[in-house]
Amino acid sequence: MPSTAAPIAEEDPEDLLPDFEEEKDTEEPEETPEEKPEPKPKPAPKPPADPLADFLNQSETTFKSEIETRKKQPEPKPLPVVDKPKTALKDAPKPVARETRRGAGARTANTARIESLIVSRIRNECWAGVDDLPYPETLNVKMKLEVNLNGTVADLRLISPTRRPLGNSPMGTAVDRALRAVNKCAPYRLPKEDYDQWKEMNIYLGLGFTKK
């Protein structure tokens, strides 16, 4: 019979292939030792007699001292122009970096520049997008990334969806691609003096996150 083919039997690979025992390489690839943030000196432990009262006293002192500090601080200087060459990041003055910690509405040029560096790298080098998948506008992935000082990934977690859907589905593929993109983009070469700004980030990949 020229036009029919022999059946293909699928066998259960779980039964036939043993689960992997990850082999330890005898020759580890050369790796630069991971740089870790300098550990902060721990205060000598003093067991408080009344922990709550002690904590509240400490809070009040901190609050007063914060008010005093803010009073003493000069008016913030104008921020550097955003369109400086990328190399300028390394020379960014530390006080400006600290300013970015102020939060909402207080983004500095450095924050914006770091953000655009990461966006550009993910978009152009690491993420394949989801345009080729069915209903791409529904395939939105949110992740939380923690980065070591040397730019390597310390932790990467899915926020939405909270886990990869089992089986073959466009959302499963979108999650795979998103996680792969973030891992692939590492190490993140960003200015170490601004580490506080980029050590944690939320990453949103998907058409549904289009900025209005």
Next chain:
Amino acid sequence: MLRKLLIALTLGLMSSWTMAFAQLEIVVDRADLKPTPIAIPDFEAIGVDLATAAEISSIVKADLESTGLFTVTDESAFIQKDLNIEVAPRFADWKIIKTDALVVGSVEQITRDGNPLLRGSVRMWDVYGEELMRFEDSSGRQVSGRRFTTTPEDLRRIAHKISDAIYTRLTGESGYFDTRIVYIAENGPKNERVKRLAIMDADGANVKYLTSGKFTVLTPRFSPEAQQITYMSYEGGMPRVYLYDLRRARQEVLGNFRSMTFAPRFSRDGQSVLLTQATNGNSDIYVMDLQTRENRRLTDHPAIDTSPSMSPDGRQVVFNSDRGGSPQLYIMNTDGSPRTCPSGGRDVACRITFGSGRYSTPVWSPRGDLIAFTKQTRGKFHIGVIGIDGSGERLLTESYLDEGPDWSPNGRVITFFRERAPGASPNLWSVDLTGRNLRRLRTPTDASDPAWSPLLE
């Protein structure tokens, strides 16, 4: 004490507010679609010659590259050579050469009941995630790899099955490599053209001719089980719809129509065939039950109604009619009941195309959301797609003559035939649903009227 508590609460709130907003927010809404880099080292040969293992891995590479969605990493770039399907690779070696996924496979010869068989096994690694990518087997279970066994003559099918598994795992959609394409093989001068029914694997291998060429045949279509083909033949002098049984290699006339029948297509459940019957210059659409061989008339209109194609759920039929003055696409309910038309009002058949030009050969997509068609406008032909409500028309190709689209079983790729210039030979082509990856399918002769089979069992 209360004051202290308030201060503490305020501080706590301020601190969490500051922390929440200090975090960097990275938003990337789209990226240029980049092919996924994938490494497929030659499969390990166990009890078979190296050439057999290499042939299977090279078919897998060709399958995946043909989609335009993957780039296969060049073997000369590989650092790790000592791969074993049972051992995790050295991920660092694969990250350096910027490959996203690593496929490790083996081919071995086994004997079962005294018969030699080939067994292909494969596992895939996420290089950057540094983990095994688990597959879903045919029963929906998560498994660590896939393994297929068949006779040595069918080694290409093992490769296609492996390609389908990889494609599915990396795209979330079912594959289309272990499929066939039936088409009309053409040769000879234009005025004495010999047209034969031919069948081949989706990658162009294993071409076989099903009819002798004594009678002209046209518009072949697969049944959903891929075991039957319906087509039109001029055997007996008058065009009639035929059925060809692939298992028995036999053909039969479908129905006892007194006039010519043409443009057949199976319903999605394979229980009936939609076709056109022309009587006294008027063409209408019928549906024939393959068990009872009884006909039911679907359209009854003085205009030319032809090229029916059923929706995946079997409830609707799209067809082509010139009842509005020029050939356009219409949708009707299979039971003939009136429906609300996208353009307003209620009618038995609703027109869904209103653009300039002439529309023909509509084919409902396996996903159910789109209809592929041929469009002729401004002296050019196009293959296009449109939503079932007539929205979102997109033209995917343009040529002197592009015609006869048909969908891959996953609804991702459209095959059609093209004549590049007046008098040029027709050839088979395929294009991705996005309009990318336009490719010619190689055939030993000129070719037209391709139709894609479902995934083979």
